Amino acid sequence: MKFYTEEGNWDLVGNNTPTFFIRDVHNFTGLNRAVKRDPHTGMRSAQNNWDFWTMLPESFHQRTITMSDRGIPVSFRNMHFYGEHAYSFYNEKNERVWCKFHFLTQQGIKCLSDEEAMKINGMDREYHGHDLYDAIARKDYPKWTMYVQIMTEEQAKNHYENPFDITKIWRHKEFPLHEVGVLELNRWPENYFAEVEQAAFTPAHVVPGIGFSPDRFLQGRLFSYGDAQRYRLGVNYNEIPVNRAKCEVNEYHRDGYMRVDGNYGAMPAYTPNSYQYWMPSPEVAEPPLELEGAMWRFDPKDDPTDDCFRDGGDLYRLMSEEKRQILIDNTARNMNGVTDNIKYRHAVHCLKADEEYGTRMTKALMLDIDEVRRLAKLDNAGLIAATMPK
Numbered sequence: 295m296k297f298y299t300e301e302g303n304w305d306l307v308g309n310n311t312p313t314f315f316i317r318d319v320h321n322f323t324g325l326n327r328a329v330k331r332d333p334h335t336g337m338r339s340a341q342n343n344w345d346f347w348t349m350l351p352e353s354f355h356q357r358t359i360t361m362s363d364r365g366i367p368v369s370f371r372n373m374h375f376y377g378e379h380a381y382s383f384y385n386e387k388n389e390r391v392w393c394k395f396h397f398l399t400q401q402g403i404k405c406l407s408d409e410e411a412m413k414i415n416g417m418d419r420e421y422h423g424h425d426l427y428d429a430i431a432r433k434d435y436p437k438w439t440m441y442v443q444i445m446t447e448e449q450a451k452n453h454y455e456n457p458f459d460i461t462k463i464w465r466h467k468e469f470p471l472h473e474v475g476v477l478e479l480n481r482w483p484e485n486y487f488a489e490v491e492q493a494a495f496t497p498a499h500v501v502p503g504i505g506f507s508p509d510r511f512l513q514g515r516l517f518s519y520g521d522a523q524r525y526r527l528g529v530n531y532n533e534i535p536v537n538r539a540k541c542e543v544n545e546y547h548r549d550g551y552m553r554v555d556g557n558y559g560a561m562p563a564y565t566p567n568s569y570q571y572w573m574p575s576p577e578v579a580e581p582p583l584e585l586e587g588a589m590w591r592f593d594p595k596d597d598p599t600d601d602c603f604r605d606g607g608d609l610y611r612l613m614s615e616e617k618r619q620i621l622i623d624n625t626a627r628n629m630n631g632v633t634d635n636i637k638y639r640h641a642v643h644c645l646k647a648d649e650e651y652g653t654r655m656t657k658a659l660m661l662d663i664d665e666v667r668r669l670a671k672l673d674n675a676g677l678i679a680a681t682m683p684k
Contacts, residue, residue, distance in 0.1 A: 319514025348639035372404035382505040388581040397438040441471035458509040505580030607647035626658040
């Protein structure tokens with residue numbers, strides 16, 4: 295989402311789930327490659343997909359969401375969406391709190407079964423586009439209520455798990471939703487290429503009062519999204535009308551292909567300078583963040599205090615029996631053809647999250663429950679070693 299504010303553009307990049315598959319930005323490329331086409335066959339591969347997912351236990355919560363009935367929304371209008379990462383709010387006194395952004399659909403959550411989705415896909419490949427276009431055309435404008443969750447810096451320091459881990463949620467009972475306003479989608483683009491395909495987003499675009507967090511994945515996305523836009527649209531992608539701020543803004547970027555706006559004229563191109571050009575604005579910068587502890591690259595799943603399965607287990611226990619069965623069936627169907635060693639990894643993760651979840655998944659995948667229980671006693675490194683291809 296791009297908010298055209300009086301102080302510049304704010305881009306909020308997110309998903310239709312509150313969590314994500316990975317929390318280490320070094321795995322970002324791996325995720326994209328695992329879900330894309332296999333380099334040998336040229337086809338999508340459930341084997342590659344599930345091998346990658348099950349190598350990272352922190353992906354378990356997102357796997358559970360994706361394989362649940364929420365995995366295929368009936369339309370763009372009938373799903374929530376989230377900023378996912380923790381961001382920050384700060385005021386003129388340099389007081390900061392951490393926050394998360396939620397947009398909850400006023401149309402209600404509606405989802406499709408695999409069978410329904412296959413039928414629709416065979417009949418209308420543009421089904422989601424038609425649904426949204428037709429709704430706007432008949433002035434049945436979809437709406438979402440925007441909320442924020444707030445966590446103080448002191449609460450973050452004492453939280454029982456890493457509050458900046460995108461694979462985990464902030465529980466609403468502990469950090470309730472605060473209503474902000476309503477988002478209404480009441481216009482279809484006049485020209486789809488100009489306003490949609492050329493639209494560019496990066497979470498690095500914020501406005502005064504909104505800042506970032508120590509989320510390692512967010513820190514990587516601050517770089518990777520802008521890099522992708524420069525590759526896709528060119529170095530001056532912010533000068534394309536759909537991406538240009540509606541107020542006067544100045545940035546350090548200059549020159550490059552397709553610069554057609556005067557390029558700051560004869561103004562000096564360097565900083566610092568003696569002419570008061572390109573001056574920074576420290577008064578609107580987010581406050582400094584105190585850091586403690588060792589700073590080094592590590593794999594969070596090696597942290598003995600980390601629990602990758604709590605949220606997925608809680609989600610399973612919240613489901614009705616009908617929803618649980620959909621989850622089990624969807625997963626077994628999606629893993630059809632995946633080798634048993636990878637199936638065992640997922641079944642072990644399910645068992646670590648919830649006894650019933652694990653036993654039902656084991657049965658659906660036609661595995662040996664005694665072997666699943668044996669493997670579940672191993673730590674993550676041991677589980678991976680025991681389930682490597684023979």
